[in-house]
Amino acid sequence: MIFRSGNPILTACLLLPAASAQSNPKGKRNLPQNYSSNLRLANEILDELFLTSHNSKADAKKPNEIKTDPSKPKPDLQTGQTAQQALAAENSNPDPNLNYDGADLVEWINSNGGYIHPNARIGLDATGKYRGVFVKSLGEEGGTEGGIQEDEIICRIPCHHTFVSLSMPYLNHIFSLTLQELYNQFLLGDKSFYAPYVNYLMNQPRGRIISEWSEKGKKLLYSMLDKEWDEEDNTWIGGLPPKFVKSYEEVWLDWCKGEDTPLAKAAFYQFTSRDEDTLMVPFYDMCNHSNDPEKLNTINSKPRRPGKPFVLRATRDIKPGEQIYISYTRCNRCWHDEKYQDCTTWSHYSSSDMFDIFGFVEDFPQTWAFEIDTDDPNDEWDEVVFCLEHDEDSGTLLVTFGDNYSENPSEWIPTDGGLEFLHSQLARLNQFEKDFKDDKKLMEAIPKYEWEMSWRYHEALMTAISAAIVAADIGAPQATEPVKQEQPVKDSADDDDEEDSSDDDDEDDEDNLVPRLSPGSDEL
Numbered sequence: 001m002i003f004r005s006g007n008p009i010l011t012a013c014l015l016l017p018a019a020s021a022q023s024n025p026k027g028k029r030n031l032p033q034n035y036s037s038n039l040r041l042a043n044e045i046l047d048e049l050f051l052t053s054h055n056s057k058a059d060a061k062k063p064n065e066i067k068t069d070p071s072k073p074k075p076d077l078q079t080g081q082t083a084q085q086a087l088a089a090e091n092s093n094p095d096p097n098l099n100y101d102g103a104d105l106v107e108w109i110n111s112n113g114g115y116i117h118p119n120a121r122i123g124l125d126a127t128g129k130y131r132g133v134f135v136k137s138l139g140e141e142g143g144t145e146g147g148i149q150e151d152e153i154i155c156r157i158p159c160h161h162t163f164v165s166l167s168m169p170y171l172n173h174i175f176s177l178t179l180q181e182l183y184n185q186f187l188l189g190d191k192s193f194y195a196p197y198v199n200y201l202m203n204q205p206r207g208r209i210i211s212e213w214s215e216k217g218k219k220l221l222y223s224m225l226d227k228e229w230d231e232e233d234n235t236w237i238g239g240l241p242p243k244f245v246k247s248y249e250e251v252w253l254d255w256c257k258g259e260d261t262p263l264a265k266a267a268f269y270q271f272t273s274r275d276e277d278t279l280m281v282p283f284y285d286m287c288n289h290s291n292d293p294e295k296l297n298t299i300n301s302k303p304r305r306p307g308k309p310f311v312l313r314a315t316r317d318i319k320p321g322e323q324i325y326i327s328y329t330r331c332n333r334c335w336h337d338e339k340y341q342d343c344t345t346w347s348h349y350s351s352s353d354m355f356d357i358f359g360f361v362e363d364f365p366q367t368w369a370f371e372i373d374t375d376d377p378n379d380e381w382d383e384v385v386f387c388l389e390h391d392e393d394s395g396t397l398l399v400t401f402g403d404n405y406s407e408n409p410s411e412w413i414p415t416d417g418g419l420e421f422l423h424s425q426l427a428r429l430n431q432f433e434k435d436f437k438d439d440k441k442l443m444e445a446i447p448k449y450e451w452e453m454s455w456r457y458h459e460a461l462m463t464a465i466s467a468a469i470v471a472a473d474i475g476a477p478q479a480t481e482p483v484k485q486e487q488p489v490k491d492s493a494d495d496d497d498e499e500d501s502s503d504d505d506d507e508d509d510e511d512n513l514v515p516r517l518s519p520g521s522d523e524l
Contacts, residue, residue, distance in 0.1 A: 038423040039473060041430060042466035046397065099124065100131065100203075105196040105282055108161075114309070115156040119143050120324065122286050133287045133324040148318040155283050157310045159303060161194070163271070163280040176256035182280070183258070183267040197282040201270045202263070207449065208359040209273050211247050217450030220442070224432055224458055226425070238373060240425060240461060241352035273358055281310050287326040289358070291334070291365050295325045328354065334367045334387035334400075351388075351460065359453070361460045365389040368464045369402075372418045384418045386471075388464055399471035414472050422472075426465045429458065 102122030109116055119136045121143075136143030148154060163182050185192045192198050206212060210221065226239030236244055252258040252268045274280045279302070290296050297318050301311045318324060331348040349357065351366040365387060372382040385402030401412040414422065436442055443451055 033420075033423075034427065035423065038427055039469060042426060042469040045426075045430075045462050045466040046470065100200065102200075102283070102286065105200065108196040109155075109157060109283060112161065113158045114161060115153060116283060117148055117152065117154045119146075119148050119320075120154055122283070125323065126321075130288075131286070133283070135318050135320050135322050135324065137321045143320075147320045147322070148314050148324075150314055150316050152314050154298060154312045154314055154324060155310075156312075157281050157283065159307050159309060161197070161282055162310060176258075179252070179256060179268065179271050180258065182271055183264050186263050186267045194282075200282075200286075202266060204266075204270060206266070206269075207447070209269050210244070210356055210359060212269060213450050214447055217446050217454070220436075220446055220451070221454050221457075224429075224454060226428060241350065241368075241370060242356035244356055279310075284310065284312055284326065287312075287324050289328045289354075290325045290363060291327050291329060292325075292363060295323070296327055297322070298324060298326050299330075300326065328358065329367070334365050334389070351464075355457055355460075361453075361456050366460070366464065368468070370418070370421065370465075372415075372421045382415050382418050384414045384422065384468060385412075386464075386468055388467055397467055399467050401468075401472070414468065419469070419472060422465050422469050426462070426469060429462055429465070433458065433462075 100122065105122070106116045121134055121136050121140065122131070123134060124131055125134070135147045138145065163178060185194050185198045186202055189195065189198065189202075210218065213221070222236060225241075227236040228238050229235075230237045234250075246255075248265055248268050251272075252264065253260055258264055258268075271280065274285060284300065287298070297314060297316055298312055299315050301313070303310060312326070329349045349367075350369050351362050352368065354360065354362045366389075368384075368386055368388060370384040372384060387398075387400045387402065389398040389400075390396070391398060401414075437455060
């Protein structure tokens, strides 16, 4: 199905297997309350919010094809890890490592049995707003002609240069031992064997991970996500994703019995905000994330056996001046590269997990999973799972529903309960924005960076939910093969050395069990 407004570039598209475009096999579906108005709202959001913001990426390349009302203020929000760094730099939360060139780190790796490609450099992008790993431009010191070629090794990091826990986080004593060892190295500082890497980690900026946010910033986010406090399990439940990972207090202080110091807290957040498997790899860690097929240009190979190196390779030719990207989530349901399908690691994070663990809203493609708590006795377990992609050439938003724990494609589209949940949450999010986004008193009470990141995630949720609602519109006809039906939108890695890849408030006020806000209130 393609849903199109008057402007040919303003489209939202659903591509489904044949059976998943059919109507509910149980018979006539029960429309959610206010179905028509919420469907119209979803279309308006895709038309006005998504397609005029940097989330779409179409406006940057084809501005003449986007027709908008100049009298209406439009959001100018960006997504991705690099955008997070730029935002932090603008909001009194700069990166102490921003100008770090990694020369000491590269020398440490190369002089201890490792390898860094001579054409790779750590440094700033052309705008000077964010740090990453780039291919040296022609004429840069130490570089050679031709950039980095496909299949070339970008870095090979010896096992003894990494920190790795061979167990799932929070489930095994080895996790605590590994985290404790990292903390010990932080205490050693310049005396540590890992000094170049440890000093870099200790200088990482604070406050970018949600768990590190101020109480007022977290309260805004939890209220935005419709969370409630489960006193029995001592955790936030319900509402919208993410679920939120275990906190520093729960894991390090209570479970690991660690000491409470600023350095211990820094070690904890660095350890738990790395790539999957709690694997910490120098140099590799400094690459930025993207799953955009046009950007992603590497694949990593992990050691099959203890003592073997970690290897990062180029999946295509990478030109001089180009940024080197890695994927934190190459095992997710929306992985796009058929050449690297097999997957034996745990990097299956959704886009909401990325926001929780790493602190940024990733750009497209995105993976979304909404757990549904419904009153329908037929819905013992329900989850709305879908991939969200954006085709820059056509300006089309692609929605592909996932398996929802079923092998039957006809059950992949949202159930009645799932659809009702999405509709109610979209309406609630829309009202939340009207009530609070322009609340100056509330805005002044929350650190600017936390405020901006909360609303960036709000925009991503509105976009994703709207796309799912439009794509799952039950007015779609039955089909026996993949269809595209228009509907108007109302204006308004080597052998054995590697593993194969595929603050003024009362404390009591801050501890309210259900964080509910009122416009213009003093709750924060």
